[in-house]
Amino acid sequence: MARSVTPRRKLLNTTVAWAIGLLIFFPILWTILTSFKTEGDAIAAPPIFVGFEWTLENYRTVLERSDYGRFLWNSIIIAGLSTVLGCMIAIPAAWSMAFVPSKRTKDILLWMLSTKMLPAVGVLYPIYLIFIELGLLDSRAGLVVVLMLINLPIIVWMLYTYFKEIPGEILEAARMDGATLRQELLYVLTPMAIPGIASTLLLNFILAWNEAFWTLNLTAVNAAPLTAFIASYSSPEGLFFAKLSAASTMAIAPILILGWFSQKQLVRGLTFGAVK
């Protein structure tokens, strides 16, 4: 039975939710504001919140100095393809674990997740040497494979959780109606799990977009994505905070816009199965 909520309680809940939301969003807001300041205003103490001289100079400098389009295109290709490739492998894997589990399914799932607990730097040299041998250094193909592999455990876990919520009887009925395995996956399971699959795709796209360790270490010029673009504006000797903020804003803008337009789908997917 639903609990009745008093107007006062509702106001309190809304205020708390907004406060938490603003707190989480504040670093991004501050970065965006700083990107429109002069370098002098960017380091002012106490910090200037709104009463500063707005300028687009930092964006002009960044666009002049760097080939933003190339970094952006690399990010789209690397994050997009690694996510799609990951899903192509993860959907059948999660299906088999959810609907045809074996004695070892739980162990396999845990083992897959445990690979995420290994510090990435621990395997940097072996991967780097493999990339040299295969000629994959500074290539988008190499990064697509690496990012797909490091995000695969999360994709499988998420999809497995969503698939477990779908009654197996529906799939059995489809089989009794003569559906092949491919038809069962494509026309029965996938449409029912669309919210879950969509949120998995989005989350993994965001993870791949923001991944900085491998993208910085395995690229130089040709395949460098937006993480390398941001790194090129960070400096321990020189006050370039406004330019760094402009570069950061340009790097996160596409993913922020994507998140904004897909938030309904994302929330629906993340809460999929939470309420029966």
Added chain:
Amino acid sequence: MSLKSTLRAATALSLITAGSAFADGHSATITIATVNNGDMIRMQGYTDGFTAETGIAVEWVTLEENVLRQRVTTDITTNGGQFDIMTIGMYETPIWGANDWLVPLNDLSAEYDAADILPAMAGGLSHDGTLYAAPFYGESSMIMYRTDLMEAAGLEMPEAPSWSFIAKAAREMTDRENDINGICLRGKAGWGEGGAFITAMSNSFGARWFDEEWNAQFDTREWSDTLNFYKNMMDDAGPAGFATNGFNENLSLFNQGKCGMWIDATVAASFVTGDDSTVADSVGFALAPDNGMGKRSNWLWAWALAIPAGTQQVDEAKQFIEWATGKGYIEQVAANEGWANVPPGARTSLYENPNYQAVPFAQMTLDSILSANPNDSTVDPSPYVGVQFAAIPEFAGIATEVSQEFSAAYAGQQSIEEALEKAQAITNEAMEAAGYR
């Protein structure tokens, strides 16, 4: 999915991911990994001229200093061949040169005039007398101080002050009510941040990292004196939270008029007298302090261009190095942007140029560089080369840990004695594991 569809998808993936391999139309393209600072960024703006002269295109990979160090170290140790030129410092050059990871630069052209490179820089970028990296710019450290505050305190800064004068001046200039700190110094953990400062300072107090048998020396009175002097002075006259301040934090404080003195890289002189500084008209310069023991507390560093042994384009890379670190580049920058903006600290001829001598901080920068000797940086003999570091591969890791202990002591999380005890244990353990002891 049918076999045909799979093949189509795979072909599309290959075309998309491999597309950029065919994008370049130049006959030769060199890739340079570099650090993000004002002088390096300025150089990138001039490379079109180099390409027009030689037909060699240049691709830049610009990274933050620590990321760059990790990136180029991974590449050179695996012979990855990702870069034709790497921007490295005085710490890496002798170590990498000794391992034959770098191409020797002893055969640069006569017009380049390698003999013009400042001897201190050439010495720090060589191994066994062979030059392995050409300095793009060099720096030492010196005192930058507010002349107006010094005058108001009734003091006069000597050209070569002692630590006791600096401590006295710092306390006199401190005005907590008006948010003015007598002195701003690095305290941030990291071998290149607070670690570099305290090591250079310790040299002037007679301390050293290792004795001649590579035993750690943090249990000596000299180290205790260094850290106690630093902490007492900073507690009395430093900014709040100095234990987490590095170059940028202190630059920001100084430019806002919140520091009476700042001892840091000579390259900062152009920042504190530049447009972003609110105190540009009242800045004076002096040599880093000493303690009457024959060694000053200034460091020596250079950002230099080196050619990794794995590159296939040695000749093109050498052409670029001659262009970027030669006299012509300095003249080009001076003509376009003024003498105060040329890369300092690399060439003797720059300091003989009357136009450059007119720049307010030029002479003090040169004097600071000349007073640092990486081959004889400590009062008592030591087995290592380097002023603010020991040029051994293990140093960066050890010094980062040690500086973390020191920063914790500055912040009051432990005593100086505890920090030194831990530093001694960390260092001896690491040196034993590495086979030095």
